[in-house]
Amino acid sequence: MPATLATLESSRCPITRSVSLLGDRWSLLIVRDVLGGLHRFDELASHLKISRAVLSPRLAGLVDAGILERADYREPGARRRAEYRLTESGQELVPILAALVDWGRRHVAGSAGLRLAHTGCLSPVHVEMGCAAGHAVPNAQLRIDVPPGH
Amino acid sequence: MPATLATLESSRCPITRSVSLLGDRWSLLIVRDVLGGLHRFDELASHLKISRAVLSPRLAGLVDAGILERADYREPGARRRAEYRLTESGQELVPILAALVDWGRRHVAGSAGLRLAHTGCLSPVHVEMGCAAGHAVPNAQLRIDVPPGH
Numbered sequence: 001m002p003a004t005l006a007t008l009e010s011s012r013c014p015i016t017r018s019v020s021l022l023g024d025r026w027s028l029l030i031v032r033d034v035l036g037g038l039h040r041f042d043e044l045a046s047h048l049k050i051s052r053a054v055l056s057p058r059l060a061g062l063v064d065a066g067i068l069e070r071a072d073y074r075e076p077g078a079r080r081r082a083e084y085r086l087t088e089s090g091q092e093l094v095p096i097l098a099a100l101v102d103w104g105r106r107h108v109a110g111s112a113g114l115r116l117a118h119t120g121c122l123s124p125v126h127v128e129m130g131c132a133a134g135h136a137v138p139n140a141q142l143r144i145d146v147p148p149g150h
Numbered sequence: 151m152p153a154t155l156a157t158l159e160s161s162r163c164p165i166t167r168s169v170s171l172l173g174d175r176w177s178l179l180i181v182r183d184v185l186g187g188l189h190r191f192d193e194l195a196s197h198l199k200i201s202r203a204v205l206s207p208r209l210a211g212l213v214d215a216g217i218l219e220r221a222d223y224r225e226p227g228a229r230r231r232a233e234y235r236l237t238e239s240g241q242e243l244v245p246i247l248a249a250l251v252d253w254g255r256r257h258v259a260g261s262a263g264l265r266l267a268h269t270g271c272l273s274p275v276h277v278e279m280g281c282a283a284g285h286a287v288p289n290a291q292l293r294i295d296v297p298p299g300h
Contacts, residue, residue, distance in 0.1 A: 142266055
């Protein structure tokens, strides 16, 4: 029997692994906010309207997962505070966020108010799929393969 | 003050809206399985290793959200059963799954066993971002804008 999705252990799938890191209600929204320029604990808590008790373990989890890095800073006369920045791995979540924006704008009522732009020319950004042979890949031309041995 | 992410109501953001529909532990995995050819309740429950009690409300939620559609079928001599297919809106989640695969394969230990291929030429598929002016957009050249009035 050829390997198919049904024979693949769901726990070894890269989607399962990614979703288990990112698929709670807050992680991707925290990543969006850090990408959008909010770096401090209080800014994040205030924009996301969540308590310190909810935000704090999620930030720690994203640091543990190598998605955010924490750096301390201190303003004159103030106490030390933490700032969060995307790591290289965190920066590579950008296409996932861009795909969520594309889909949300088209398919979810009430979505608005956010636009992805190319820093170079300020034109709107969209997500597309391409194959190694150089073809553009429409959604209907994607197939999920499970290589032999999995 | 120009509009920035900090001034945008998080609840109106398309990422928030998408995540609130898709950001539980199971929804994207169900979509992956249906895309991968598992259409029946029992196939899905068995592959995801979840109980009927967990799967059933999630399938209903994905039908309500317009992502899956339910069709009944009956094999000779058997009782009627339900099959689930992606709607057009569900099909358009494909780039989100593809972006999760790309990221998971690169950044999450233990990811393996699944490959996205172009049905036309069987070459591997990856996700890329492009702008309306025709430029390829690297992750570091994406910016989040909030249009005036939001």
